[in-house]
Amino acid sequence: MATHTAEPTAGGAAVEHLTLEDRVWLLRAMLLMRGLEERAMTLYRQGKVPGSFYDGYGQEAVSAGAAFAMGPQDRLCILHRDLAAHLIRGVTPARILSQYMGRAAGITRGRDGNVHFGDRQLGCVGMVSMLPDMMLVATGMAMAFKLRGERRCAITWFGDGSTSRGDFHEAMNWAGVQKLPVIFVLENNQYAYSTPVEKQFAVDPVERAAAYGFVGVTVDGNDAEAMFEAARAARERALNGEGPTLIEAETMRMHGHAAHDDMKYVPKEQVEEWRKRDPIERQEARLRDAGVDIDALRAEVKASIDEAAEEALAGPMPDPSTATDGVFCSGEAEPLGDGQAPWSGFSSGGAA
Numbered sequence: 479m480a481t482h483t484a485e486p487t488a489g490g491a492a493v494e495h496l497t498l499e500d501r502v503w504l505l506r507a508m509l510l511m512r513g514l515e516e517r518a519m520t521l522y523r524q525g526k527v528p529g530s531f532y533d534g535y536g537q538e539a540v541s542a543g544a545a546f547a548m549g550p551q552d553r554l555c556i557l558h559r560d561l562a563a564h565l566i567r568g569v570t571p572a573r574i575l576s577q578y579m580g581r582a583a584g585i586t587r588g589r590d591g592n593v594h595f596g597d598r599q600l601g602c603v604g605m606v607s608m609l610p611d612m613m614l615v616a617t618g619m620a621m622a623f624k625l626r627g628e629r630r631c632a633i634t635w636f637g638d639g640s641t642s643r644g645d646f647h648e649a650m651n652w653a654g655v656q657k658l659p660v661i662f663v664l665e666n667n668q669y670a671y672s673t674p675v676e677k678q679f680a681v682d683p684v685e686r687a688a689a690y691g692f693v694g695v696t697v698d699g700n701d702a703e704a705m706f707e708a709a710r711a712a713r714e715r716a717l718n719g720e721g722p723t724l725i726e727a728e729t730m731r732m733h734g735h736a737a738h739d740d741m742k743y744v745p746k747e748q749v750e751e752w753r754k755r756d757p758i759e760r761q762e763a764r765l766r767d768a769g770v771d772i773d774a775l776r777a778e779v780k781a782s783i784d785e786a787a788e789e790a791l792a793g794p795m796p797d798p799s800t801a802t803d804g805v806f807c808s809g810e811a812e813p814l815g816d817g818q819a820p821w822s823g824f825s826s827g828g829a830a
């Protein structure tokens with residue numbers, strides 16, 4: 479039940495479980511996430527992305543590292559700051575940009591908000607916007623896995639603001655009582671819209687895991703390999719019947735709440751301080767030391783985003799006559815898929 483802080487990785491624990499190819503995949507996923515969101519922001523300013531636009535600039539390691547530790551049969555409830563998780567499961571950049579622009583080739587085929595999506599064939603559950611209801615969805619799935627005796631787990635991400643909601647406590651309690659195979663990733667990015675953490679909670683929220691009877695760990699959320707290692711260990715506990723884990727990922731929301739927010743309420747020095755801990759620069763430095771050609775990787779990622787943008791922009795809007803298709807289930811539900819993750823295969827890849 480101990481609450482402890484994960485050791486920093488710097489060449490340590492995470493590397494034990496990651497090949498060089500895996501470590502490059504972590505960087506690729508983060509570069510893709512940042513590049514796609516930057517492109518989406520440009521498209522938003524050009525009026526091509528309806529609604530507002532939410533991104534996870536500076537937080538890429540949280541979703542990349544944790545999602546990378548999951549196996550094909552695991553289920554992911556992914557939030558709007560966690561695009562790298564979708565990419566790691568195999569959602570293509572063209573489908574993501576099509577989604578943002580409400581096009582027919584988007585994941586929801588033009589339905590719902592631009593960041594509300596999930597491809598169940600890839601193990602990504604459709605995003606529920608009411609925060610943090612996906613904690614309950616993940617807990618429910620984990621309950622089903624336990625009842626069916628299946629060796630798999632569910633994971634979900636949510637922000638610091640979510641911890642003040644009743645749903646957070648309900649999910650934590652039930653997961654603890656039932657010792658469910660579920661991983662809760664608390665993305666502590668210092669602000670919930672304009673509310674800073676000191677006005678959000680009176681205790682470090684990771685302490686709450688012990689109060690509900692399970693392990694809580696605090697991790698440097700700007701370190702993809704540390705995130706991976708914390709999620710890998712949490713998954714191992716989950717599959718061994720040792721119950722849930724709360725991972726508090728310390729990070730910073732480097733952009734406004736969404737495209738419409740200039741975040742005047744955040745002190746500039748705070749942002750500058752966190753800029754020095756950029757997760758992409760950190761992973762690049764490690765891999766450069768390991769002999770990886772970072773420029774070539776960046777060029778590969780940029781080319782794939784350019785191609786995706788071209789494809790998405792050329793794609794049609796949904797046919798209005800299909801607006802009500804897929805809203806209600808008719809007949810047989812599609813079976814859930816196990817993903818076709820493009821990663822080289824974090825070696826346990828669901829087999830553990």
Ligand SMILES: Cc1ncc(C[n+]2csc(CCOP(=O)(O)OP(=O)(O)O)c2C)c(N)n1
Nearest residue numbers: 559607608609637638639640667669670671
């Ligand atoms: C129940 C509920 N109340 C309000 C909102 C509107 N809303 C969306 S994001 C957000 C801030 C969430 O802050 P936090 O949980 O810290 O996540 P962050 O945006 O910082 O990643 C709010 C208030 C919502 N989606 N659901």
